[in-house]
Amino acid sequence: MSVRTPDPNPGWLNEADLHEARRRLPMVYVEAIPVRQDSLGYVTEVGLLYTADDDGRFYRTVVSGRVLYRETIRAALLRHIEKDLGSLCLPQLPPSPTPFTVAEYFPYPSETGLVDDRQHAVSLAYVVPVSGECQPRQDALELSWLSPDQVLSDDVQGEFVGGRGQLVRQALGHIGFTG
Amino acid sequence: MSVRTPDPNPGWLNEADLHEARRRLPMVYVEAIPVRQDSLGYVTEVGLLYTADDDGRFYRTVVSGRVLYRETIRAALLRHIEKDLGSLCLPQLPPSPTPFTVAEYFPYPSETGLVDDRQHAVSLAYVVPVSGECQPRQDALELSWLSPDQVLSDDVQGEFVGGRGQLVRQALGHIGFTG
């Protein structure tokens, strides 16, 4: 790690260094559950990404990504939402920085039940209403808008990995969805 | 209280009965602090109503009102916001029903520091982003959009009554405003 030599992008990590850092430090993440609301604010639909891992296995996920050095949480949230849902999705970032939960992903089975093979990630999770046109990111096959009931169905819950099905259930509890 | 005779509006109270109920039961209230946000979700402005009490004394306040029998909290929030800010204010009701605080107003000085001469009110308080055109309600003289710094100034804090200056300070703490 040649951090003492000049760096075109000081303050950020190259891929190799990031790989190492991920084995030494918890990474700060943000996650967003995109939702559509009716005029009273009730959540009518939840946006889930459908994508594939390196082994070609399909799974559902939510907007998720790392917070960079010197980046605010809000800037990271907006960046990842626009990367995953497109720049026309019109997210309404919450007025408060308090997440609805903090998810702790570990690189092995742990007491939290949340797993991320690559790293230890501490993830601040938000419910984010979007009112614009959304399109899935390039490496996502699909963006599906499902009703809260559909999201809680065994079929859909079985398509999450790493414990994200639980995260989405927590989000629905937080918004007061009462199945 | 002639509640056993037919009533054109069953389930609601007339003025005399409401006056009595207010001396016997805690009333359920909602309060909304209207805010404007920038594209990252930071609150740039807080909307305060400027009005007068029966003695002609001017004071600042926020959107506030009672939850009716059989009315949901969301319906009450939207009704009072539209009554106070107009029907074009485009409020973004929060996805979660959890308030940022619960304010307890008592008809006499109490440990909560919040006072309402008329009643014991348990008030669920929300920060509500509005993106449309707002106009103050008929009995309000003015709707002012102030910066968080202005809201916290001694001048403005001195214009609240009943402890609502504290409620607004709590709202600013909740959104992470760090004066």
Place this chain on the structure above:
Amino acid sequence: MSVRTPDPNPGWLNEADLHEARRRLPMVYVEAIPVRQDSLGYVTEVGLLYTADDDGRFYRTVVSGRVLYRETIRAALLRHIEKDLGSLCLPQLPPSPTPFTVAEYFPYPSETGLVDDRQHAVSLAYVVPVSGECQPRQDALELSWLSPDQVLSDDVQGEFVGGRGQLVRQALGHIGFTG
């Protein structure tokens, strides 16, 4: 309703008046989910009351009760916890008055999914750690301490009425339980 004649208990309602008020005004309630924690604060057990309704039907429930006129939320919470769990249960009331959710019970099926035949209740719900000796209230048959997994099981979920199973699921999501 003879509220204008002298009353030995001014400010409170007699049974008949309370019956009427329940048909005209939303009632303020508090609910507490008692929990036991390990030394790191993880919830290891949830306390559920087992009781019977007037028809002799058994069901599970949590600590629940009305907030009286001029009573603070904290005083009501403590009163109902001690009434239902005994005076030696040593509850640790939360430092913040913000509930984990607000449950809205209506006297008929509604969009909230929560039902209370007697009234419209707006209920502030809290997770309350208890560290002392608990004993069920007189009209409760049993106080059971169940693991979060047991609480989420279909068997136990089937023993709640009025939507309280959902409330308990929301509480478990709030504490980050990731079954």
Place this chain on the structure above:
Amino acid sequence: MSVRTPDPNPGWLNEADLHEARRRLPMVYVEAIPVRQDSLGYVTEVGLLYTADDDGRFYRTVVSGRVLYRETIRAALLRHIEKDLGSLCLPQLPPSPTPFTVAEYFPYPSETGLVDDRQHAVSLAYVVPVSGECQPRQDALELSWLSPDQVLSDDVQGEFVGGRGQLVRQALGHIGFTG
């Protein structure tokens, strides 16, 4: 940074590597505001540490520290509380992992108003009741228990650095203290 050679403490960073990482990645922190409560849960006292920086300048602070690789937030919270307040302080870790706010410290003046010369830290802040005997950590001169009013006084607010006075004000707003 010799992360590719064997390491007696794999997964953790030595001082030099940590110094570099702090210039490249946001660090995950936890902060705890210790409080004492009365029997109803009202906060009666806030615990503040009084310490000195490398230049001999005195300042007040709260419990604060880094989350280590593979360490849960709860384990980090307990470790730092016991380090700063002693092992007999009997902290009551909150049942929920959701912090009352997320504080973002940057190594230069920023929009958050919070500054940490050494690093970019994303800090999860909790109010933690303690019921045991507390003694300040070795490098702290004093642990003071102040009333909420005292904490908000200009004198005490002037003794914080890096924006932590604001963090403590946010904590008091969160618990509903209404000065």
